[in-house]
Amino acid sequence: MIATLRKFLAVNVILLFALLLIMLICLSFGTVRIGLSDVFRALVSGLRDGDPGGGQGYFTIILSIRLPRILLAAVVGGALSVAGSIFQALLRNPLADPYILGVSSGSAVGAVLAMMLGLAATSLGLPLASFLGAIGTVLIVFNVGRMGRRVHTNTLLLAGVIINAFFGAVLMFLISISKTEALHSIIFWLMGDFSFADYRGLTLASPYVLTGALLAYFLARRLNLIVAGEDEASQLGVDVERVKKYAYALASLITAAAVSVCGLIGFVGLMIPHMIRLILGSDHRLLIPAAALWGAGFLVICDTLARSILAPMELPVGVVTAAFGAPFFIYLLKTRSM
Amino acid sequence: MIQAEDLSFRYDGDWVLRDLAFSVQKGDFLGIVGPNGTGKTTLLKLLYRLMTPQRGRVLIEGKDLTQMTRKEISKKIAVVSQETQINFPFVSLEIVLMGRSPHLKGLQFERKGDFEIARKAMELTDTFHVAHRSFNELSGGEKQMVFIARALAQETDLILFDEPTANLDIRHQVIFYDLMTTLNIENGITVITVSHDINLASEFCKNIVLLNQGRVFALGKPDEVITKANIEAVYQTPVLVDQNPETSAPRVTLLRGKTTP
Numbered sequence: 316m317i318a319t320l321r322k323f324l325a326v327n328v329i330l331l332f333a334l335l336l337i338m339l340i341c342l343s344f345g346t347v348r349i350g351l352s353d354v355f356r357a358l359v360s361g362l363r364d365g366d367p368g369g370g371q372g373y374f375t376i377i378l379s380i381r382l383p384r385i386l387l388a389a390v391v392g393g394a395l396s397v398a399g400s401i402f403q404a405l406l407r408n409p410l411a412d413p414y415i416l417g418v419s420s421g422s423a424v425g426a427v428l429a430m431m432l433g434l435a436a437t438s439l440g441l442p443l444a445s446f447l448g449a450i451g452t453v454l455i456v457f458n459v460g461r462m463g464r465r466v467h468t469n470t471l472l473l474a475g476v477i478i479n480a481f482f483g484a485v486l487m488f489l490i491s492i493s494k495t496e497a498l499h500s501i502i503f504w505l506m507g508d509f510s511f512a513d514y515r516g517l518t519l520a521s522p523y524v525l526t527g528a529l530l531a532y533f534l535a536r537r538l539n540l541i542v543a544g545e546d547e548a549s550q551l552g553v554d555v556e557r558v559k560k561y562a563y564a565l566a567s568l569i570t571a572a573a574v575s576v577c578g579l580i581g582f583v584g585l586m587i588p589h590m591i592r593l594i595l596g597s598d599h600r601l602l603i604p605a606a607a608l609w610g611a612g613f614l615v616i617c618d619t620l621a622r623s624i625l626a627p628m629e630l631p632v633g634v635v636t637a638a639f640g641a642p643f644f645i646y647l648l649k650t651r652s653m
Numbered sequence: 654m655i656q657a658e659d660l661s662f663r664y665d666g667d668w669v670l671r672d673l674a675f676s677v678q679k680g681d682f683l684g685i686v687g688p689n690g691t692g693k694t695t696l697l698k699l700l701y702r703l704m705t706p707q708r709g710r711v712l713i714e715g716k717d718l719t720q721m722t723r724k725e726i727s728k729k730i731a732v733v734s735q736e737t738q739i740n741f742p743f744v745s746l747e748i749v750l751m752g753r754s755p756h757l758k759g760l761q762f763e764r765k766g767d768f769e770i771a772r773k774a775m776e777l778t779d780t781f782h783v784a785h786r787s788f789n790e791l792s793g794g795e796k797q798m799v800f801i802a803r804a805l806a807q808e809t810d811l812i813l814f815d816e817p818t819a820n821l822d823i824r825h826q827v828i829f830y831d832l833m834t835t836l837n838i839e840n841g842i843t844v845i846t847v848s849h850d851i852n853l854a855s856e857f858c859k860n861i862v863l864l865n866q867g868r869v870f871a872l873g874k875p876d877e878v879i880t881k882a883n884i885e886a887v888y889q890t891p892v893l894v895d896q897n898p899e900t901s902a903p904r905v906t907l908l909r910g911k912t913t914p
Contacts, residue, residue: 317746320762407740536760540751544737549703551807552727552755597741600760 318598326601330608337612338389341619342381346626349373358382384512387520387576388618388632389611392583394524394573396610399584400591400603401531401566404538405559406468409592413570413584416475416563420482421452422574426504427489430497442519442575449571452478457563466559506631507580509618516576523572528607531565534558535599542597580633582640583614589647654679654811654843655730659709660699662692669695670706670867677860679810682837682844684854687864688888693847696864697815700845701730713811727755731804734815736796739788745799746784749775752806767806774805778832794825801832812836814846818853826850830857855879856902863887879903 316322342354349357357377398413406415414420425448426441434440456478460471490501503510537558540548545555570584587610588602595601617635624630656676662669669692677683685693698704700711702718711718713729731752739748752774753767763771775781778798783791788799797817804812814833818826834857836842848854854861854875861878863871865887871878881894884905893906 317744317750318762323762404741409740533760536754536757539747540754542741543739543743543748543751544734546703546734547732547737547751549723550701550727550730550732551751552722552724554723592742596747597743598747600762 316594316596316598316601318596318601323601323604326595327604327608330605330612334389334608334612334615337615338385341385341615342377344619344623345376345381346622347373347376349377353377379513383514383517384509384618385615387512387517388509388614390517390521390524391573391577391580392587392614392617393607393611394520394528394569395580395584395614396587396606397528397531397603398566398570398573399610400588400599400606401534401538401562402584403588404542404599405562405566406472407542409589410585412581413566413573414479414579414581415472416567417452417456417478417482418449418567418570418574419579420479420486422446422449422571423486423505423579424448424482424489425451426575426578427486427493427501430501430504431489431493439519442516445578446571446575449574450567452482453563453567453571465556466563503631504578506633507578507636508631509577509621510629512577520572520576524569527565527569527572528603531562531569532603534562534565535603538562538599539597542599578631578633580614580636582633582636583610583617586636586640586643587613589643654681654714655700655845656712657696657700657709658712660696660706660711661708662695662699662704662706668867670699672709673864673867673869674709675862675869675872677843677845679843680837680841682834682857682859683846684858684861685845685847685864686849686851686854686861687870691864692867693864694815697732697813697845697847700813701732702726724755727807727809729809730811730813731807731809732813732815733797733800733804733817735817735819736793736800743788744785745780745788745791745795745802746771746775748788748799749780749784749802749806752803755807770808771802771806774802775799777805777836778802793820794822794828797821797825797829798832805836810841811843811845814844816847816849819849826853833857851879851884851905855904856897856900876903879905 339354343349343351353373354377357374360374361378395413402411402413402415403409422445426445429441429444434444456471456474459478460466460474462470493501537553540551540553541555541558549555588606591602591605591609595605617639618632621630621632621635654677657674660670660673673696685696687693699706705719718726749771750763750767753763753770757763772781775784778801780795780798780802783795788796791799818829821829830853833844833846837844858875860873861875862869863878863883870887871883879894881892884892884894891908893908895904896902897904
């Protein structure tokens, strides 16, 4: 689809509307089913009075439990989808995902260490440890994969594979020596977990995700040219090395921020950009915002399923995204050449 | 138009180009020929500063390339390379519109004028009928034409071609070189092309640079450069050089089994 300003506006208004609708509907689902009119009432009173206070029981469920969780799922879903779009463009490979440079294994090692050392109990311990683990690993991968001042895609990918494998082993080591009580939360974290979601997590991750995504969007048109060939992009006036560096940094930051508050959620960052490309084409000026909005909605739906299917038991949300993601890719593989 | 002043370049090991100098006048149609590994493509990459020479400099309209930003260069020089693989779904028109990039700012979307320029470029290269077809589904010849359209959309006075016909059959080779000639004569675009095919270059180019081991071996009109002595000296292969009976351009024919080892 040829990108124009009108299409940009139309697509984003539609998707934003859809996202709000999804969030509203998902607020009513859960262990207790709450009618849409009560959801509205709770939201209105929450907006008016700021605090649910001593209102009815469902007010608290909606405003203190479900709303922060849904908002967090939206932020994380958008973050992973934007990061996925950017990594796929930079590596010129539609099968790249946000974890490809080691964010996953690095943040996992950080998070598991925090859980084992009892830091997870403090309010900042877990997210901070996982964030530092993620950023640290990306820096290692980037410096291993760099050749002088240029960044070569293949070397970078190989560096990512090696470092990921190494930290994977470190992770296995940590898990094998950890106490049984910690295992449950570790496993949930590794498959993505929103059950601890609150406004604190939201305020922690959102600034990084939103600023990162906004800054990354300014690279959108130049990413189009890089996707069509790096030498060609240079020839068309793009400072390729600089754009790549910024884009890698921003996408890693966005991913690390998302991962630090909810653990590792697979398939979203891989699948959502694909879906959008099937419909809107590859122009990143359309792709990035559309992926952000649809990724947000998608993860809100997945998390709602994760907490309602077996209620009152919860599934890790990564199980649900994988249940959608794997068949989707098998379908793509069988019907079209990627 | 463009001047190479004593260019020397090496990747890591030996010098690929050594004190290479020549200048191209506005309106020229210059062919760069020479054996494999003699630095043709490297030279081309220096001419649009994809790489920077260790010694010497390139001037475009009297301005040193290293003093210009990428964007400024991209408004002066367009490049058509060999066929490149694109792993993402773009339609041809999107590829051509990318040629407008040097003229856009930040996040700007292309405007009516940009679409008009892209349309004209596609009409000129006879690709407008595939404008909304997926680029990856086009034939090799069509893809190359789309890349020319992109270069035209860039609206530069100079277009560099890097072995543009390497993967094309003879029909598309002729179509391609005919188009380059049209652009050169009717649109006043200065053309520099690297060519593997001495006869194509001889037939179409106004001037030819013959490179050998990173230096200019000969420079001039095809009948001055494409001579038996020059070709045999540079390629180390016995050849027959006569004239195309229709155009009297020099014509090189290979002789079998007499190559000096």
